[in-house]
Amino acid sequence: MTSLSQQLLRRKSTSAEAADDRGLKRSIGLFALTMIGVGGTIGTGIFYVLSDAVPIAGPAVIWSFVLGGAVAGVTALCYAELAGSVPVSGSTYSYAYATLGEAPAMGVAACLLLEYGVSTAGVAVGWSQYVNQLLFNLFGFRIPDALSNAPEQGGIINLPAVIVIVLCALLLLRGASESTRINAIMVMVKIAVLLFFVAVAFTGWNSDHFANFAPHGLQGVVAGAGLIFFSFIGLDAVATAGGEAKNPKRNLPLAIILALVIVITMYVIVALAALGAQESEKFEGQSAGLSAILESIIGSSWPGTVVAAGAVISIFSVTLVCLYGQTRVLFAMSRDGMVPPVFSKVNPRTLSPVPNTVIVMTVVAILAAFVPINFLLEMTSIGTLVAFLVVSVAVIILRRREPGIERGFRLPLHPLIPVLSILGCIWIITQLRPITIVVFVIWTAAVLVYYWFYGRKHSALARAASPDADIPYTSTIPQVDEGDR
Template sequence: MSSILRRLPPSAATGLRTGARHSLAEVYRPADLVVLGLGVMIGAGIFSVAGRQAATAAGPGVILSFMIAGIACLLACLCYAELSSTIPASGSAYTFTYVIFGEVWAWVIGWALILELQLAAAVVARAWGEIAVGALANAGVRLSAPGLAADLLVLAILVPLTGVVALSARVGLRALWVMVAAKLLAIGAVIVVGLPHVDARNFGDFHVPPETLTTAPATVLEIVVGESHAFGWFGIFSAASAIAFAYIGFDVVATAAEETVNAPRAVPKGMIRSLVLATVVYVAVALVMVGMVSYTKISVDAPLASAFRAAGEGWMAHVIDAGALLGLTTVILVLIVGQTRVLFSMARDGLIPRGLAAVSRRYHTPSRVTLVIGGVAIVLAEFVPVLTLQELVVLGTLFAFGFVAAGVIVMRRRMPHLERGFRVPLSPVVPALSLVATFWLMVNLRLLTWVWFALWMAFGLAVYLAYGRRHSVLARPAAPVPVRSGGRHRR
C-alpha cells in the first residue's frame, strides 16, 4: 500500500536530491529538438497513409482527418509542454507520473512506454527492411530470396543505429540533422512535382456518403455501435485515429529534457514547433495525393508512387523510396534515444536493475541500456510478426497521453508553487479536451489490441510487485545506491 502512496519529490526528479539526475551531457539546443521531433514524426507513412485512408475510410475528407488528428495531438503536446517545463527529466511521462500520482502509477506508465518505444523501433525496422527490398526491386535489382534479404537489412539498420546512440549523442545528432534535411528535400520534391498534376475536382466537397461495411465490428467503438462504417463523418474521424499513429513521437522530445540547454523553455518550444511543422507537411502531402488522383482509383499498396506513374512522373517512385528509407532511419534512431532515456530513468530509480543506469565515462551516454534496447529490437524485428502489432504502439502512447493531461490538472492543484517554463492555456479546459480526444482515439482501436495491452500491463504489474516495489530508491530513502556516472558534461 505504501508504494501506491509514495511519490518522487519534484526536487529529486530534477536533480536536487542526488547527482544522479545530472549524469547526462547537455547536447540539445532548441533547433535540435525540432529536428528530433521531425525525425521521429515524419517517416515512410507520409508517402502512404493519406492514400490508404482516403481509399478505404475517408475519401478526400482524409485531409480533414489529418487536421483532426493534428489538433488532438496538439492538445496532448501542450500538456506535455507544461509538465516537461516543470520537471525537465529524462523519463518524460514516467517521471511526471512519479511526481504527481505516485510510484505504482509511474511504473504503469513506464511499462506502457516500454511497449510503445521498444515495439515501435522493431516495427519500423521491419518496415525499413521490407521497403528497402522493394526499393531494390524498383531499381532493377533482383533478389532470389527477398525474405532473407529483408532479415539481413533489418540487422544492417539496427546494428549501426544502436552503435551510434550508444557511443555518442552528438554524432547521432549530427547524423539526424543530415538525414532529416535529406528527407525533407524528398518531401519537397513530392509537393513541387505533384502540384501541377492536382485536379480540384478530385477534392469534391471533402465528404463522401457513408457506407455500412459487411465486415464484423472490430474496434471498441464499432462493437458498441453494432456495425462497421466507412466514409462520411464516421469514416473521417475513424481515419483520424489511424493517422494519429503518424504524429506520435513528439512525446519522445520530452525524454531529451535532461540533455537540453535551458530545458524548461527549450523543450516546450521544440515539441510544439516540431508537431506544427509535421502537421503542415502531412497536410500538404495529403492535398497533393488526393488532388492527383480520385480516391476511387488510389492504389492502397503504393498510393503516391502509383499516382505519379499515372501522371507520367514514374521517376518519382525512386525519390519516394529514398525519402521513405531516410524517414524510417531517423524514426528508428530517435525511438532508440527515447527508449534509452526512459529505461535509464526507471533504472536510476531502482524499479529495474540499477546497473542499466550506468553512464559510460568515455562516451557520457547510458551505453549499457542502449545495447540492451538494440538487442531486444533486433530479436523482435527478426522473430516476431511485429507489423501486425503496431496498434499496440498507438495504445501505449495514448495511455500515457491520458495520464499527462490529467497530470496537468492535478499538478496545478497540488503543486501550484512550482516554477513552470510553459503553461497550458485555458487550463483545465485544454487538458480536459485532450482527455476526451485521447479517449476517442483509443476507442477507435481494435478490441484485440486492448486485450493484448491488458495482458502486457498485467505482466508488468507482476514484475513491479516482484522486483520494483522492493528495489525502489524510495523504499530505502536513507541510503540510496549511487549510480556510476561520468559527471555532468557541458558543451
C-alpha cells in the same frame, strides 16, 4: 491511508528531479531538440501509413490527420508545461512518478515500452519496403520476400528491418550529441524530399478523387486517426531528452511546440497532394505509396527513386529517435530502481547507456524481424494515446498540488486544454480494434505484476526514504565532471 497504498502511490519530489540524470551530458540545444520531435514524427506515418489509413477513411483521411494533430496539439501543450516543470529523461514515466505515484508510473512505463519499442519495430518494417523500392529503381532487383517479410506475410525474416535497427543502435552508442547532429541532417533531407513530392503530385491534381470524400463517415475518420496516431510519437520523444537538453525549462517546451507546427503542416499538405494525384481505391495494399504515385504521374521511375531515397533516410531517422527514446525511458526507470541497474550503466567516454542500447536493439530487432507492421502500428497507437492521456491528467494534478513551481511554459486555457486532450485520447482509443485494447490491457497487467514482485521492492524511494512523504531521491549514478568530458 494504508501502508500498502502509501507504497504504491509514493511520489518523487519535483524539486529533486533535475538532479536525477547524473551521468548524462546536457549537450542538445533547441534546434536539435526540435529536430528530434520532427525526426521522430515525420516518417512512416506519411511515407507508409496512407496505404492502411485511406482504405478506412477514404479521402477524408485528411481530416484523420487533422483530428490526430488536434489531439496531439492540445496534448503537446500539456507536454510543454510538464517538460518545463520536470525537465528530466523518462518523459511521461517521470511526470507520472512526480504527480500520480509509483504504481501509476509503472503503468505508464508499460505504455512507453509499447510507444517506443514497438514503434521502432514498426517503422523499421516500413523502412524495408522503401529499401526494396529503391533497389528496384536503381538496380532492377528486390530483396526476396523470404528475407523482407514477416512469417505471417509469407516470408521468413524481415532482414532490412533488422539491419536498420542495428545501424541506429551503433550510432547511438557513439553518444547523444553525434546522434542528434546526424538526425538533424536527415530531417532536413526528408522535409526537402516531401516538398519535392508535393510539388510533383500537384501537377497530377484531379478534384474528382475527392468525390466520395468520406465513404465510411465519421467512424472511418476517427478509425483512421487511431491508426495514424502512432506517427505523433516524436512529440513525446522530445521530452525523453530532458536529461540531455541545454536550458531544458526553456528549450523543451519550445521544441515541442515548434515540432508540432512543422509536423501537422507537412502531414496535411502531403496527404492532400497524394489524394489529389491518386484515386483513394489505389492506396489499399500499395507498397512504397508515395514513390508509386509519382511514377504514375511522370511515367518515369526517377521521381519515385528520389522519394524512395528520401523515405529510406526519413524512416532511418524515425527509427533512430524511437530507439533513443526507449533507451532513455529505461535509463530513467533503472535510475529509480524499477528495472535492473544494467540499464543505467553509462560508458565513461561516450556517456551513453551501452548495455541498455544493446538490449533494446536485440529485443526490437526480433519484433521487427517476425511481426507484421499493421499489428505493430495499432499497439503503438494505443500506447501513445494512453501516455498522452496521462500527461494531460498530470498537468491538472500538478497545477493543483504545486501551483507555485517554476514553469518554463504555462499552459493557456487551463483546465480546458488538458480536458480536451483527455477526451480526444479516449475517443480515439474507443475506435481501435477490440483485440488491440485487450492485448494492451494484458500487457499493462503483466508490467504491473512485474512491478509488484521487483520494482516495488527495489524502488530507490523504498530504500532511501519513508513512504509517508515525498523525500527527494539522490541518484546512485556517478556524476561525471566537466573535465572528464
